[in-house]
Amino acid sequence: MERKTAQSSIEFLYSVGAVLLVFSISAVLFYQSQQDAAAIESYMDSRLACQEVAGKISAVSSGGDGTVSYMQFPLVAGALNYTVRVSGDNRTVSVSHKSSLVGCRFGNANVSNGTSASFNVASGAAVRNIDGGVLVG
Numbered sequence: 841m842e843r844k845t846a847q848s849s850i851e852f853l854y855s856v857g858a859v860l861l862v863f864s865i866s867a868v869l870f871y872q873s874q875q876d877a878a879a880i881e882s883y884m885d886s887r888l889a890c891q892e893v894a895g896k897i898s899a900v901s902s903g904g905d906g907t908v909s910y911m912q913f914p915l916v917a918g919a920l921n922y923t924v925r926v927s928g929d930n931r932t933v934s935v936s937h938k939s940s941l942v943g944c945r946f947g948n949a950n951v952s953n954g955t956s957a958s959f960n961v962a963s964g965a966a967v968r969n970i971d972g973g974v975l976v977g
Contacts (some may be wrong), residue, residue, distance in 0.1 A: 879940070885968035886922060886935040886942040889913050892947035893924055893961060894933045900967045900974055901949035907969040911961055911976075924977065953977040 892913065900907045913924070923936045928951035934943045951971040953959040960977060968975045 863883040898947035913963040
């Protein structure tokens with residue numbers, strides 16, 4: 841009776857190849873899901889920062905003359921170098937980070953930083969209601 845060692849070696853190589861193929865596909869799917877989760881987390885953090893700024897402007901505007909508050913961005917937004925921009929003409933706030941841009945609207949308020957109706961906002965900036973208008977900075 842002859843021994844078939846060559847045949848069993850080929851079968852072993854096929855089974856190792858199949859296991860490596862399954863592992864490779866699993867690794868690719870896992871990596872893609874991690875990338876998607878990071879993108880969603882960045883979007884949600886941007887959205888939170890946008891709503892915080894818009895809410896603060898609306899609250900100061902409806903608070904009446906002399907109302908003062910301070911911008912405090914969520915910790916994540918400050919740590920990840922987000923850019924927060926207010927456009928008083930359009931009554932919008934936009935938050936950008938990497939390739940994502942999130943926008944939201946605030947209530948009927950005349951907003952400026954004293955020189956322009958469109959400006960960037962820094963954490964800790966004072967928000968004041970002066971004569972019915974909102975001054976940020």
